Each structure stands twice: as C-alpha cells, then as structure tokens.
Amino acid sequence: MTGVKATKWWRAMILKLVIITILGFAIFGPLAGTLLWSFAIKWYWPSALPQEFGLKYWANALTGRSQVLDALWLSISIALIVVAVGLLVSIPAGYALARFDVPWKKVLLVLFLMPQAFPQLPVFINMSSIFYRLNIAGTVAGVTAAHLVVSLVYSVWITTATFKSIPEVLEDAAINLGASRVGAFFKITLPLAAPGLIASAIFVFLNSLDEFTGTFFVGAPYIQTLPILMYTASMGYNMQAASVIAIMLTIPSLVFMAILERFLKAEYIRGLGV
Amino acid sequence: MKTPALMQRASLSAQQAMRRPPWAGGRSGLPGMLLILPALAMLAALYIYPLLSSIVMSFVSDAGVGLENYRKAFSLYLIDMLYTVGITILSLAIVFVISVAIAGYLRFNRWPFLNFVYRLPLFIPFLIVGHSMRVFLAPHGILNLILSRITGIPELPGLAFGWGGLVISYVWKQFPLATLLILGAFQSVEDSYIEAALNLGSSRLRVIREILLPISGPTVLVAMVLTFVSTIGCLTIPLLVGAPKPVMLPVDMSFRVTYFNDWGVANALGVISYVIVIVLAYYYLKHMVREEGA
Structure with a gap:
C-alpha cells in the first residue's frame, strides 16, 4: 500500500518538475533573451552567452x-x-x-x-x-x-x-x-x-x-x-x-x-x- | 456567475419597488444621460466616426462609388486572407487547450507557483512580445543556441519570420487572459458537483469536459472571442516576427497606406476583417447555443 502511494507521489513530483521546466523555459526564455541582449556589447553566434557584457547601451x-x-x-x-x-x-x-x-x-x-x-x-x-x-x-x-x-x-x-x-x-x-x-x-x-x-x-x-x-x-x-x-x-x-x-x-x-x-x-x- | 447577477437583479427590483423619498433626487434617465454625455461624445467623435468612415470609404475609389476596392483586395490578398484566418484559428485552438488545461489543473490543485507564473505574459505588451520573440526564435536566436547545443546540429532553421513564430508569439501573449477568465468561471462552479462526479468514478479530465466546461460556457466563449479579435487585429507581432510573404491582413492594411497611399483598398481590407470577426463570433455563438440545447 505504501509502495503504491510512494510511486504515485513520485509520479506527481516528476510531472510537476516537467511542467516547471517547460513552462519556466517557455515563459522566461524570451524575456531572459531580451534582458541578456540589453547588457550585451558583443554577442556573435554561436557563443552561448555574450562575449562582452557591459552597461554601454x-x-x-x-x-x-x-x-x-x-x-x-x-x-x-x-x-x-x-x-x-x-x-x-x-x-x-x-x-x-x-x-x-x-x-x-x-x-x-x-x-x-x-x-x-x-x-x-x-x-x-x-x-x-x-x-x-x-x-x-x-x-x-x-x-x-x-x-x-x-x-x-x-x-x-x-x-x-x-x-x-x-x-x-x-x-x-x-x-x-x-x-x-x-x-x-x-x-x-x-x-x-x-x-x-x-x-x-x-x-x-x-x-x-x-x-x-x-x-x-x-x-x-x-x-x-x-x-x-x-x-x-x-x-x-x-x-x-x-x-x-x-x-x-x-x-x-x-x-x-x-x-x-x-x-x-x-x-x-x-x-x-x- | 449566476448568484451575483441574480442578487443584483433582486436588489434592483427591490429598489424599483421602493418609492424613493423626495430628498433622494430623481433617478430618471435624463441626469444619467447628461453625466454619460462627455464620455459618449468622445467615443462618437474619436471611435464611431472613424469606424463608419472606414466602412463608407471602402466603397469609394478613383473609379467612383462601387466595389472596385473589394475586387482589388480579393485579387491581391486572397491568400493573405486565408492565411490570416488559418493562423488565427490555429492559435485559438492552442490557446483553448493550454488555458483549459491550466485552469483545470488549478481548479483541482493549489499551486501558487503556477498560479503566479502563467500570468506574466499578461503584463508584457504585444510590441515587446514581438521583439522578444524575434530575439528568441530567430535562426541564430536563443532557442536555436540552446537546441543546437543539446542536439549537436550546428545550423537549425529559425521559427521566427514564419507561421511557427507567429503562432508561438500569439499563443504566448494570449493564453494568460483566457486562463484567468476560464479559471474564474471554473472556480465559481460549486464543489458539490465536482465531488459527486469524482465519487462516482469520473476522471478529472472527464469532470473538466462534461461538468466544468459546459457550465462555464459563456465565459469560455467570451475568452475565445477576445483572443480571436486581438489576434486577428494585432499589427505589431506580424510586423516583427511574420514572414515577408504571406502576411497577416493588418500588415497588408498598414502597407497599403504607408507604401501605396491607397486608403480605399486598406479600408476594404478593414471591412473584410470586421466581417471575419462578426461571422466567426456568430458561428461560434450559434454552435454554443446548439450544444447547450442538445
């Protein structure tokens, strides 16, 4: 009985984590990109982050x-x-x-x-x-x-x-x-x-x-x-x-x-x- | 949804039944109309007049009064019209699924994180959504940066500047309002209905489909119509993330004025977009009424 409960709990937890990841990425991703760009001085593909950060802009x-x-x-x-x-x-x-x-x-x-x-x-x-x-x-x-x-x-x-x-x-x-x-x-x-x-x-x-x-x-x-x-x-x-x-x-x-x-x-x- | 309306009506009729004492002043239509007049005059001059003018001017062209603008609009932009309707309906369907899923989940479970996060796009203006998606979905944008690292493929096609980017941007901006409205309606459905169904062995999915959605019908309708209208009328998102061709109707309208100085065809396209909105809202309403009648 407790085993069934535990697997149920795990399943709910994993579902929550998946939702947090997808939703978090989908909602915050575009905004984070804009925020990063506002502090980027140089950012050339395919660097994961701007090569040069700064407050110039x-x-x-x-x-x-x-x-x-x-x-x-x-x-x-x-x-x-x-x-x-x-x-x-x-x-x-x-x-x-x-x-x-x-x-x-x-x-x-x-x-x-x-x-x-x-x-x-x-x-x-x-x-x-x-x-x-x-x-x-x-x-x-x-x-x-x-x-x-x-x-x-x-x-x-x-x-x-x-x-x-x-x-x-x-x-x-x-x-x-x-x-x-x-x-x-x-x-x-x-x-x-x-x-x-x-x-x-x-x-x-x-x-x-x-x-x-x-x-x-x-x-x-x-x-x-x-x-x-x-x-x-x-x-x-x-x-x-x-x-x-x-x-x-x-x-x-x-x-x-x-x-x-x-x-x-x-x-x-x-x-x-x- | 029903109780406050009923109460309002009850209190209203109680007020009407009660003879107001003389010192309370008149409650007839005239002083009320006078108080509304400034706002109404503003609406008439700044909204209704241009609206009527767009309809009238759509029939006026160099050739005189007639359907010339419409003939031109259909011969130039038929594909864009179908594209606009297609993209809008696709976005609407996705918004419906996401907002019902989130509202359904939050009706059964308390999860403050989700309840907070889903509202965020509500506060980001369309223009900023357009720009952010341009940065995020471009061929060398943030999304592809991450995806190409995960998959190891160096060059991936960008979603921006095509129908995919358009649909993603519309859905991202529109689902929170729909969710907010639908969740409000779901929450006003009494617990006893839901518990009865769950006790009899219905799954939560079935409760959403067969109890929550039908009872919340009118609110869902309002949410979908609002989503539809703001999608089909939005200019900034298609300007910033749309493909060069085919384009959404608002872009055609805007280009017709700014590049060709052709107000007649722009107005004809405007009237066509009114008609699309009215026809779809009408069809949806009729469909809903039939569902409820069955």
Whole structure:
C-alpha cells in the first residue's frame, strides 16, 4: 500500500518538475533573451552567452540628452494626460451607469467595449486621415486622443463596477443627515471608490504607455514615443538598443502587476461584467 | 456567475419597488444621460466616426462609388486572407487547450507557483512580445543556441519570420487572459458537483469536459472571442516576427497606406476583417447555443 502511494507521489513530483521546466523555459526564455541582449556589447553566434557584457547601451539610453529619455518623458506625459482626461469623463459616466436608470445601459457598455473588442487598425487609419484634415495629425493632442479612445473601456467599465460595489444606502444616509447629493458623492462615495479608481488609472496609464498602433498612424513621424523608438530599433536589427527600451517598458507593467495583484482576482474580473 | 447577477437583479427590483423619498433626487434617465454625455461624445467623435468612415470609404475609389476596392483586395490578398484566418484559428485552438488545461489543473490543485507564473505574459505588451520573440526564435536566436547545443546540429532553421513564430508569439501573449477568465468561471462552479462526479468514478479530465466546461460556457466563449479579435487585429507581432510573404491582413492594411497611399483598398481590407470577426463570433455563438440545447 505504501509502495503504491510512494510511486504515485513520485509520479506527481516528476510531472510537476516537467511542467516547471517547460513552462519556466517557455515563459522566461524570451524575456531572459531580451534582458541578456540589453547588457550585451558583443554577442556573435554561436557563443552561448555574450562575449562582452557591459552597461554601454543602458548608459547611451539614460544619460545626457538621449533620444530615449526624450521619448520616455513624452510617453509619460501623454499617459498622464490620458489618465486625467479619461478619469474626468469616466467618473461621471461610471457613476451614472451604476446608479441611474439610463436607457440602453447594456448597449452603452458594449459601445465602450467596442474599441478593444473589434479590429482597431482600420479605425486608426481613418483617424489619421481625419486628424490630418483637422491639422492635428503628428501632434501630441492627436496621439493623446487616439490613446484616450482605446483606454475608455478600462476607465468606464472599472469605474462602473466600482460604483456598483459601493452600497447606495451610505449615500442615502449622508443625504438623510443633511448632506447635499453632490456633497455625499464627494465626501462618501468618491473616497470609498478610490481603490477601484486607482486600478482603472493604472490600466489606462499602462495601456497608453505601451500603445503602438495608434501612435504609429496618428503621430508618425513627429511623435516619437518609447514604443515607436523600440520598434524602429528592433526593425533595424539594433538589438541592444531595442532590448534596453523593451526592458524599460516592461518594468512599469511588472511593478503595477504587484500592486494590481489584489485587484486582478478572478472575482474582480467577474465584477467587470465579463 | 449566476448568484451575483441574480442578487443584483433582486436588489434592483427591490429598489424599483421602493418609492424613493423626495430628498433622494430623481433617478430618471435624463441626469444619467447628461453625466454619460462627455464620455459618449468622445467615443462618437474619436471611435464611431472613424469606424463608419472606414466602412463608407471602402466603397469609394478613383473609379467612383462601387466595389472596385473589394475586387482589388480579393485579387491581391486572397491568400493573405486565408492565411490570416488559418493562423488565427490555429492559435485559438492552442490557446483553448493550454488555458483549459491550466485552469483545470488549478481548479483541482493549489499551486501558487503556477498560479503566479502563467500570468506574466499578461503584463508584457504585444510590441515587446514581438521583439522578444524575434530575439528568441530567430535562426541564430536563443532557442536555436540552446537546441543546437543539446542536439549537436550546428545550423537549425529559425521559427521566427514564419507561421511557427507567429503562432508561438500569439499563443504566448494570449493564453494568460483566457486562463484567468476560464479559471474564474471554473472556480465559481460549486464543489458539490465536482465531488459527486469524482465519487462516482469520473476522471478529472472527464469532470473538466462534461461538468466544468459546459457550465462555464459563456465565459469560455467570451475568452475565445477576445483572443480571436486581438489576434486577428494585432499589427505589431506580424510586423516583427511574420514572414515577408504571406502576411497577416493588418500588415497588408498598414502597407497599403504607408507604401501605396491607397486608403480605399486598406479600408476594404478593414471591412473584410470586421466581417471575419462578426461571422466567426456568430458561428461560434450559434454552435454554443446548439450544444447547450442538445
């Protein structure tokens, strides 16, 4: 009896080890390659590791008046504007969708989902021709607008789910005690909604920071955000420079992944109405 | 999945039944619509207008209004269309198998390592996945470096710049979201169903196939449609790891505009990609409904 148990245990252990090896290699392999390239000065086939390691390409990217730093600040500025404008329009919209008897509520929610759930490229192509006529193609304003429309789903859906999760009784109690409707919203509902609003801001920020297609069509060639710079470097086989930017763009996502871990529970996703 | 929705509906009807006191203010549609208006106006101007414009402009060419752009699109890009659908369906099938396997495993076993690691690609943007796969799968890339050391074969063909690299990149990027959604649905299936089946001698595989999957049908559907749409619409991965020919439709669309300045055919290709998405989503939906009816 114990023999059978032992073989079963071994089989489970071996299966686990096989899964760890395959999954570990499959998931970490491509990222490890990019990380190695960012620190490689010389790496010729068929050497298993770079012949020469160094911080040269990191130094190039991060010191002095480098193109990479300019692109980084531009990307961050655009992302912050997108977050600000996005929250400004999404908080009232999310509140209304959560609390009011808005006609065609389902249709409206699907409409806000559309930019993420339908091919985006043709929309960006036409946006670029419309923006060109309006003279905002190739400007920060144009790129910001492109980022806003694709991140609207995160801000509207997450704020709606957040306001839904806050009991309406709390607002009613505040109003009962003499607060105005607007006062109750700012004093009671908004502070309670803060974690959800922060989650939505993070999604919007990352989405804007990493956005490529819209920036490429609406902003090219004047607006050089970090993703555009990375793409140009990678297409030009400038592996080190591209890898440095790739790592720079990955770090914020991984940091926020740790923060969002709380929010990314399956139950929360369910709250989004999926 | 069902309980919260039911509760929501119950509380909603309770609210409707209760006459709101006068100080609570109106809850009619008008103030709600006003609050939504800014977001909706933005969506209309920046999304719906370009979307409609892509449909309208696909019928306009130098020859006037008609199907000229579509005739040209089909004569130039029929192979790419079939290639795009083929690659997308293949990626979708692999994503389905992997995500159901991981979600099924995690439904029965607690394994924090796996639960953490599988989510990693969720946080890596498409563009970075494209670049990393370019480095990893190239003929002289990291994968071949390791494989040629193990096998002793000096020159191996690279997976990048071909259909293999494309499928690997799409699957790598897409399976975590599908797994996350499907696992969420699996976890909301009550333990008692699963225990009953296991006690009666069903294998875990059979429990997944005959209990977990059918109950989670709608969520699985959503996960697959999301995967399908983001695969068929992705521009960066095929630009970075695709073959020069045949290419995925988004690449054709992009080249049509940037190299040929031909917006009509690009828009026709765009509308064709809308139609592909709608047709497959519809077919899948219908199939699911029939399965549930049987």
